[in-house]
Amino acid sequence: MRLTPDIIGLIKDYREDSPETVALMSKRYPDLPMAFVAQQVKARQRIRKKLPRWYANESIVFPHSLSLEQCSSEYAAEYKAGLLEGATIADLTGGFGVDAIAFSERFKRVFHIERNRELSEMVAQNVLVLGKESQVETFADDGLDWLDKYSGRLDVVYLDPARRDNRSLKVSALEDCEPNLKQYWKILLKKSGKVAVKLSPGLDVDRIIASLPHIFEIHILSIENECKECFCIAREEHAGEPEIVCVNRLNDSNWDTFMFKRSEEKASQGSYSMYSKFLYEPNASIMKGGGFKTLGDRLGLELLHPRTRFYSSEQMIEGFPGKVFEILDSGELQKKGATAMFPEGQANVLARNAGLSSPDLKRKLGLRDGGDLFAIGTTDVGGRRRLLKCRKVERS
Template identity: 60%
Template sequence: QVKARQRIRKKLPSWFANEDIEFPDTLPLEQCSSELAAHYRASLLSGELLADLTGGFGVDAAGFARTFSKVYHVEQDESLSNLVTRNIEALDLGEKFEVIHADGIRWLDSQENGFDALYLDPARRDHRGLKVSSLEACEPDLSRIWGNLLSKAKVVAVKLSPGLDIDATLKELPGICEVHILSIGNECKECCYLARRDWKGGARIVCANHCREFEWNCFEFSREEEKSCEGSYGGFQRYLYEANPSIMKGGGFKVLGDRIGIPLVHPRTRFYASDQLISDFPGRVFEILGQGELRRKSASELFPDRQANVMARNVGLSSEELKNRLKLRDGGSLYAIGAMDVSGKRRLLKCIRVRENAAVYE
């Protein structure tokens, strides 16, 4: 229990502080949602009845108990189900939270009445413990049971890995009206898909980046909006911008530039540039101190100490490969950024982070 508590200190701070809560083995703790993500997800749904068909350790279900009158936590692992039952009192969930030991899908099939919402967090590892990269490899396989899920609830919410392709998922799972992409600590953690049985329109993409406590910076767009946006492109200027991980995953690059009024430096480089500082840009901001051709000679001139944090964007090399080619070593406050410009030339940029922005968005 002591080791388990230490593992979840940052992930589940209020649970960590509650000495009456029991914790499971390592795997359920690794797979469970963070308290921040569960809180965000619960803010998306509300109503009378919700069933969490892949209950696990109960973090998600406990979050939904704040916004639903009754929550069913369905878990097929008996020991985990019993543990959650013992934790109900410690979590102060009362009668609105019911733990059921059963296979979630089979239990759902046995229910005659419908639900306001269903929630699933499919297992994303195979029998060898390796992460899977397709819906079919998840357990349960959503592509096979999707129609049944939509017939049982007004809304179906599904948490999936950010490694899964969003557009492919939208094609495989009809009725999705919203995709929420969550990033915490400058890392894309998950995608939450919301579906309604009669929804025929496109999906709204919400790129949510955690700022502080339970505050999120959200950028919303649709695939149709991004497709119809012409976008603007220009050369490197004084400041360089890279969108936060949620936007990078969501892909609303032209829309973001159009709304803020800054150009991309290249259609595939995914950096923006401006002469004036945009301090509230949703992502990282760099100041360009110098630049040259993407060659070792330029690296020697720009970084005489041979030290920098190396980033490669759209230059045909990974960041590690570029670092080795330029003979640079990691560290320091400077950034060596290799990027293709609007004319198609590969440039090496000497940059430094603009820290005011980092405090807001990371």
């Protein structure tokens, strides 16, 4: 359905209202499709932070919730596009088209293939709104069928495999994604110079490397310390191990980046010690990708324990890719100690290799959420459970 001026006006007027309330306004607006207006209001409320520039464009039409849930965030799409370039790219699992529009900034021709005809037509409409019709071509087709019919060789083939089964349940195994990348991987490599794939952050990085040969880079992407996706780039002629790139978007101008290879991590012995004045927790991308010993080696930091993903130092290390805490006090991981450390009964509780979850630790210690202080339960180099009273150090 197209957005008429009247529909756009209603969406704008009721953008902060409950979609359910908007849907019941059909008697007030008998000549307007209020169910559609309500769906657009709901969609816009959901994507306001995920797709801020798309949200700001009043002429964009949005699909139902599942397509919005599965689409890339604006920042992730732009980051991925920045890693690729060429004349032609085919997005074989087009979806809502966020990635395809981002690719249009780097490629002369972008082929958006989406087998859901209604969604494909919606994307075509938005392509016109965004003024990208000379670069982005839309096809209502199965991506692999389209690729089989395409006679040329593409610079890049891009896929975002569906991560749900036929009951709409999320899946986390590579073999359960659709299309099955393991089955079609060789074909994809033959048809293009590079194959780029967006994968769930729930997938194991080492299994991805073992299952999909010729990957030369794996980017583990987080937005504001929430891990969003694994982005893999492969080319047929690459035979070595991939670089693992852990990136975290902090804000518009700041990104943390840490790169390493598995061979480097395996060769490192790591360094371990008791905690001292400052405590460091890696960001979500590093937590997913690993490289803990390598990170410590490069920054001169020592880990608390082989299974405790905390580092410590006496002097503050600037530019650490993650959170930094100042340790104010420490003691045994017991309620008695927590009562003495936090007499107001309030703290932000974190459990890392403490033998229980953060909510369970909060209950054990009898603490309420809130305040500026952190109660961190962990295991030290001697294998003892410890409680650390900390204050977060804000980055400049």
